[in-house]
Amino acid sequence: MNLPINFPMFMSMSLNSWSDALSQWVPFGVPLGLVVVAAIPLVFIALYALTYGVYGERKISAFMQDRLGPMEVGFWGLLQTLADILKLLQKEDIVNRDADKFLFVVGPGILFVGAFLAFAVLPFGPEFIGADLNVGLFYAIGIVALEVVGILAAGWGSNNKWALYGAIRSVAQIVSYEIPAAIAILCGAMMAGTLSMQQFSVLQQGEYGFLHFFLFQNPIAWLPFIIYFIASLAETNRAPFDIPEAESELVAGYFTEYSGMKFAVIFLAEYGSMFMVSAIISIVFLGGWNSPLPNIGTFTLNDWTTGPVWGVFWIASKGFFFIFIQMWLRWTLPRLRVDQLMYLCWKVLTPFAFLAFVLTAVWEIYMK
């Protein structure tokens, strides 16, 4: 057992100490610690998708439409998602006859792996990060875009007109929205001067809480913030940019032909990338795992709410807050037409992203 005795639980704030300690835990020559490091985000995605993702979204949508939502399975329908999962597990794994069997099977896998790989660079707190890459942010936005491959494989492999339409729309949309999203994120990177996700959070630390967040450090930061949020909606295929799965025209878009566990995996990937983009936006602009509460005189709220466990709490609640806004928008806005989608990307978001980029650069060089 190489597990260090002085495992820093709630005491220190040395960066990445939990994940470093875990990764060095190699009992009997088996790198079990690395497995645990990888398992933590996986369990997190599964739990959050099961509870907040599916159940929460159904409840939120129901309340916004004056309905009750799931009420029958368990108290307030709390066991509804478990029942759904049990149903999906029992379903026959259908691969339709004329499908491209390899692509059909591999599509959901790529989707999920793409969504899950991004969690490698997500700091779950000051003490825990899968891999503290110096190009973490670049890696994250790059790996989220890997989903395109999975979507295209799923849509093409299904050999179904709706699936193919959905896949092509999705690819066009994600590739287009990468540009404003990346430029907006670049504004954040300029403010930080680094691409490491941990360094982003460290730079936004301070006794005034939220005032140290990049969103409030710069008079133009709200513009890339909003641009990235809109573009992230499009990248995760959420409404109002859900034209790839547009139920009313394309049945279910690129996953029309999927059922059972493959369908569940696609769903999990969608919720995984929803949390990932929410986490990215909260790390770049809203301080990641830093507490937003300021120190006021003797009430050192910031000091009280800072620590490894608090960090997990803050980053999870910031992510969930943005997911709530994503759901809120989904149940408010109708779907955009394809041409409106492209108009918004190329004629509105991209020019404004460039403008924000230049203004941020000017601010960083001359004003700061």
Next chain:
Amino acid sequence: MSEYFRNIASGVTTILTGMGITLRHFFNAVRRKGDAGIDENAYFGQVDGLVTLQYPREAVPTPQNARYRLYNDIDDCIGCGQCVRACPIECITMETIKVTKDDLEVCGKTSGGQQKRFWVPVFDIDIAKCMTCGICVSVCPTECLVHTPVSDFSEFDRDNMLYHFGNLTELEAEAKRKKLAEEKKVAAAQKADGSTEK
């Protein structure tokens, strides 16, 4: 160019307005929408709140005079067969046996005081066919055939939709039939005797 910015501005304001509306509904989901009917003044005031009714546990009360499931109070039925004739889709089946003179007392009277002259061994309503037009109810002279406010009477077996209201068992009905036949025979014999005497 100014139209471009106007579009953006109107896009932002309309999105915010819409989000305000959905958020208001979201927070109002803690209470129920009132149950004022359309004839009440409060009807148009109840915009927010949950509208879902969890049906098997709660239901909108059915109106007093509404037409739902048919019920025949067989003790009041005189077996006149008007409902059978009135029914447009022939969902009522009725069989009657005339009451013999000595049984009139046993058969009794309706609650309205009318002497019943027929046994009704079979009074079947195929409620699956019934379209609740209510013509049978309106022609019923003793008002024994009525609509009840029961609106949910679905069944797993179609045969259960055939409602039996007859008040005699098969054996009883057979006995009554025999009795009637004997009485007729006696009457016919008396008639024959009378005609020969004259």
